[in-house]
Amino acid sequence: MDIFLQLTVSGLSTGMIYALAAAGFVVIYKASDVINFAQGDLLLLGTYLIFFAVAQTGLPWSLGVLVTVLLAVAVALAIERLVLRPLVGEPIISMIMVTIGLSSVLRGAINAIWGPNPRAFESFLPAGDLVIGPAVLSAARVLSIPIALAVLAGLGLFFRYTRDGIAMRAIADDQQAALSMGISIPRVFGVAWGLAAASAAIGGIMLGNIVGVSPNVAAIGLRVFPVVILGGLDSIKGAVVGGAIIGLLEVYVGFYVGHGLNLVVPYLVLIMVLMVRPYGLFGKEIIERV
Amino acid sequence: MSMECGVFHTRYESDMGLRPRPAQRIRLAVLALFVLVFPFVASTYWLDLANQVAIATVGAIGLNILVGYTGQISLGQGAFMAIGAYTAGLLTLNFGVPWGASVFCACILTAVAGTFFGLPSLRLKGLYLAIATLAAQEIVEWAMTHWTTVTGGTEAIVVPAPRLFGLRLNTTFNFYWLAVLTAAGTALFAANLFRSRIGRAFEAVRDQDIAASVIGVDVFRTKLLAFATSSFFVGLAGAMIAFYRNIVTWERFTLNTSIVYLAMIIVGGLGSIRGSFLGAALITLLPALITNLGRAIQDTAPQAASLLPYAQQAVFGIVIILFLIFEPRGLSKLWENVKDYFHVWPFAYRRGESRAN
Numbered sequence: 001m002d003i004f005l006q007l008t009v010s011g012l013s014t015g016m017i018y019a020l021a022a023a024g025f026v027v028i029y030k031a032s033d034v035i036n037f038a039q040g041d042l043l044l045l046g047t048y049l050i051f052f053a054v055a056q057t058g059l060p061w062s063l064g065v066l067v068t069v070l071l072a073v074a075v076a077l078a079i080e081r082l083v084l085r086p087l088v089g090e091p092i093i094s095m096i097m098v099t100i101g102l103s104s105v106l107r108g109a110i111n112a113i114w115g116p117n118p119r120a121f122e123s124f125l126p127a128g129d130l131v132i133g134p135a136v137l138s139a140a141r142v143l144s145i146p147i148a149l150a151v152l153a154g155l156g157l158f159f160r161y162t163r164d165g166i167a168m169r170a171i172a173d174d175q176q177a178a179l180s181m182g183i184s185i186p187r188v189f190g191v192a193w194g195l196a197a198a199s200a201a202i203g204g205i206m207l208g209n210i211v212g213v214s215p216n217v218a219a220i221g222l223r224v225f226p227v228v229i230l231g232g233l234d235s236i237k238g239a240v241v242g243g244a245i246i247g248l249l250e251v252y253v254g255f256y257v258g259h260g261l262n263l264v265v266p267y268l269v270l271i272m273v274l275m276v277r278p279y280g281l282f283g284k285e286i287i288e289r290v
Numbered sequence: 291m292s293m294e295c296g297v298f299h300t301r302y303e304s305d306m307g308l309r310p311r312p313a314q315r316i317r318l319a320v321l322a323l324f325v326l327v328f329p330f331v332a333s334t335y336w337l338d339l340a341n342q343v344a345i346a347t348v349g350a351i352g353l354n355i356l357v358g359y360t361g362q363i364s365l366g367q368g369a370f371m372a373i374g375a376y377t378a379g380l381l382t383l384n385f386g387v388p389w390g391a392s393v394f395c396a397c398i399l400t401a402v403a404g405t406f407f408g409l410p411s412l413r414l415k416g417l418y419l420a421i422a423t424l425a426a427q428e429i430v431e432w433a434m435t436h437w438t439t440v441t442g443g444t445e446a447i448v449v450p451a452p453r454l455f456g457l458r459l460n461t462t463f464n465f466y467w468l469a470v471l472t473a474a475g476t477a478l479f480a481a482n483l484f485r486s487r488i489g490r491a492f493e494a495v496r497d498q499d500i501a502a503s504v505i506g507v508d509v510f511r512t513k514l515l516a517f518a519t520s521s522f523f524v525g526l527a528g529a530m531i532a533f534y535r536n537i538v539t540w541e542r543f544t545l546n547t548s549i550v551y552l553a554m555i556i557v558g559g560l561g562s563i564r565g566s567f568l569g570a571a572l573i574t575l576l577p578a579l580i581t582n583l584g585r586a587i588q589d590t591a592p593q594a595a596s597l598l599p600y601a602q603q604a605v606f607g608i609v610i611i612l613f614l615i616f617e618p619r620g621l622s623k624l625w626e627n628v629k630d631y632f633h634v635w636p637f638a639y640r641r642g643e644s645r646a647n
Contacts, residue, residue, distance in 0.1 A: 083611055267424075
């Protein structure tokens with residue numbers, strides 16, 4: 001039972017990091033119909049920026065987090081303006097390839113700046129263990145769950161109540177109608193990328209604390225796809241639920257079944273969801289018959 | 291195929307010819323001559339690169355049939371190449387099948403697998419299909435590394451060298467002829483495919499699938515056929531790699547492979563045979579060029595040289611992005627622009643109007 005509890009906490013904390021990355025993916029998809037294959041690299045950028053701010057520059061962690069998020073947002077705004085804006089309205093294959101190209105550029109640049117070897121900095125999430133009943137849990141992992149949930153809830157509230165959030169929903173609903181109501185689409189696209197980068201940066205900061213800083217972090221970018229397809233491509237709530245389910249599934253399968261099946265099980269889920277319910281658990285049901 | 295001014299056909303045969311104009315024939319002859327002379331003057335290093343380009347051309351044409359001509363996005367190229375390579379390698383290694391037969395079996399099996407992975411295209415379009423093929427890629431990758439009884443897992447399998455008339459075929463020089471012939475044959479087949487009813491149906495499905503079904507194209511059947519045809523050649527490319535390299539390892543067939551091949555057809559030009567070749571050449575040669583550049587500056591700037599592996603990765607991405615932004619129709623279109631310029635040279639219309647067609 002204590003093993004089960006440990007697995008659950010570990011799965012949920014991984015799942016919440018997936019959810020943070022997935023939420024950014026969802027925001028970009030919702031606003032601009034772009035499928036962002038560089039989401040994992042934004043996460044990677046977050047881990048290296050916090051390493052840069054805390055370990056290399058020596059800022060206190062609170063300031064470091066702020067600097068990390070701001071820098072990540074700046075990079076994302078530049079990407080949106082320079083790379084994505086000229087391609088508005090291009091076919092899906094161009095959108096996919098341009099973000100794949102971006103991912104390659106980001107990874108190359110990060111490796112060139114910080115080198116390929118794993119780095120570490122002193123974790124500022126509490127490092128000790130939490131003993132709940134029979135189970136021993138890593139405090140950082142436990143703590144990461146409410147942090148992620150708070151950020152995701154913030155994103156949800158943003159969509160519901162702020163002017164930009166409502167504008168984003170309007171654009172997702174009907175771009176032309178939104179334009180005719182005086183909504184500035186370039187601004188909304190910029191905000192979407194900024195938010196995606198911020199949420200990925202926070203995910204990256206937590207990853208940096210829990211597992212350290214290494215180029216392998218970018219592999220999580222691919223885990224985003226099962227998460228968003230399961231949750232629904234245009235739903236933040238879906239990203240949270242999908243992230244939790246995929247995270248839990250991975251650790252349970254990894255422990256109880258083994259054989260490396262945990263690596264492939266998210267994709268099996270993905271295929272099944274696509275076959276049965278392509279719009280996912282919470283996605284908007286768009287009926288498009290082929 | 292665009293009409294060109296100043297070209298008059300007096301017979302249907304010449305109108306339907308693949309290369310009706312003298313200039314085209316001369317260019318083809320020059321290319322053929324170059325291909326014939328190249329292996330006798332080039333070093334082993336460049337010959338090896340040429341072989342890689344030829345294999346990549348076969349794979350890129352295969353992928354272009356699916357993505358460029360039929361509009362079905364696939365991120366599963368690496369997986370299909372893996373199926374081709376492992377089938378060819380294992381058949382020859384374990385059952386002693388002659389290499390020619392096992393290459394053929396590999397192509398057929400890859401075509402069958404491609405058709406199976408194409409089944410989701412019944413329901414899924416565009417982005418969803420791309421993600422489904424991404425999942426297929428991941429699943430095949432997992433099978434390669436974990437289904438140890440068949441694939442040997444992460445260990446490489448060693449394939450016996452192919453022989454013809456007592457000649458070892460996979461030396462760089464001997465393989466060159468095989469690879470070039472295969473690439474040329476593939477290009478010829480694809481060029482003719484898109485002049486046929488089936489190829490036109492592929493393009494109709496890409497441009498407007500509903501309209502295609504209205505004019506009597508069975509959309510689902512056409513899509514599956516596109517998946518099968520495409521995977522046949524992708525499997526061929528995989529099998530060629532198996533026999534050329536003598537070993538089959540999973541590292542050659544990861545998601546990264548899929549991305550590299552997609553980059554080839556984007557950079558070369560979607561829906562263009564010439565583009566598949568140009569893209570395959572550029573993307574294959576790019577890392578080699580950067581490595582050579584690194585060697586050249588090793589002494590003067592060792593710092594910069596150590597950054598080159600990452601520069602390679604970044605340049606790969608930058609090339610994709612620049613092409614998408616500035617020339618989405620790729621190298622193939624650039625080449626056409628050059629041709630059109632010289633077509634009427636030196637008596638061009640006023641600048642900017644020479645392309646009014």
